[in-house]
Amino acid sequence: MTQSSVRPPSSSRRDELLQIAAELFATQGFKNTTVRDIADAAGILSGSLYHHFDSKESMVDEILSTFQEELFGRYAEILAGDADPRAKLEAAVRVSFEAIHQHRNEVAIFQNEADHLGTFERFSYLAERNQQSREVWLTLLGEGIASGALRPDLDVELVHRFIRDTVWVAVRWYRPGGKRSHHDVADQYVSILLDGITT
């Protein structure tokens, strides 16, 4: 057995296999990706994967939990910072686009599979993270309204959903190295969100 019961040691081969799996899970979907697909892409046979991982489920589990841990570390930094409310909100948006840039596969998997995977005990942390993310956004929006920077007439819960959804769904079309950098995209998005599209 290669993996410890608490946290698997990071061998580079293991990480390599996780990257390959993440790419396939992200582009074809978790269910649509077979262990043979993963093994083929890695140049080994499917049975050999089980030297590294217990199951296909373990692979996606490790991919998602690792990513979430990093992402929420960033959110925590912003919340703890002393920038003004509007700047904090902008920062949170930018962190998200940065995550899309740096961890496309992980974000895509989370977007596409979290609802379904979340129904299993093993992935209950996904629901908790969702809740945590909601608290981050509601806090930022609340501070923004309290400071007078944001409109007080809007339904905060709805605003939260719109921001969350629009930011993350960009993973569907954003391509690193494409025409627009993630900074460009974030700039435009922040501009629309804050000021609207009318003159």
Next chain:
Amino acid sequence: MTQSSVRPPSSSRRDELLQIAAELFATQGFKNTTVRDIADAAGILSGSLYHHFDSKESMVDEILSTFQEELFGRYAEILAGDADPRAKLEAAVRVSFEAIHQHRNEVAIFQNEADHLGTFERFSYLAERNQQSREVWLTLLGEGIASGALRPDLDVELVHRFIRDTVWVAVRWYRPGGKRSHHDVADQYVSILLDGITT
């Protein structure tokens, strides 16, 4: 054989089965839903489904193509109308939220499966519809800018993606009969989109 080669006749039993399948495809995903799941939900055995449909694929095909036909009929009406640019844009947004309200399952299936299904010849119309939808939004945005109602400094392609994504992704959380009607949601969304969230 029950179905004609061109367009299957609408027997009510057939429609009932399609509704049941759509509900399952929308909530569990196409690949995750087995023909046995569908049959169970309908109170029959899986083999009996094949009296009505050629394959599981045929079912999702019929669900999606029927929905798309209706949706694009609505878009065409708006484009052909003589409302001012801003009103047309609003109308298009509202039609989308209405579609989410009336055809939740179909919208969800399209959102979750179109990318993947679109890679097969049989579903090539999905890509065409996507292109068509892009033209609708770009036309509306172009008219808006030309008329002076919309900001000329924004990247129209990006604005299009943000509108498209934010509108449709609402299907993930919108529930008919919930706290917010689809009219409420559309109102708030239009307000944010047009005027932004700042004071």
Next chain:
DNA sequence: GTCTATATGAGGATAGAC
């Protein structure tokens, strides 16, 4: 760390009786 070989089960689909 990878391969060979294989167990085991699930899922899509079919043929023909009722």
Next chain:
DNA sequence: GTCTATCCTCATATAGAC
């Protein structure tokens, strides 16, 4: 229009050799 019975393929996972 549904059931019985069943085929066939594909997918996850395992055991042990190399």
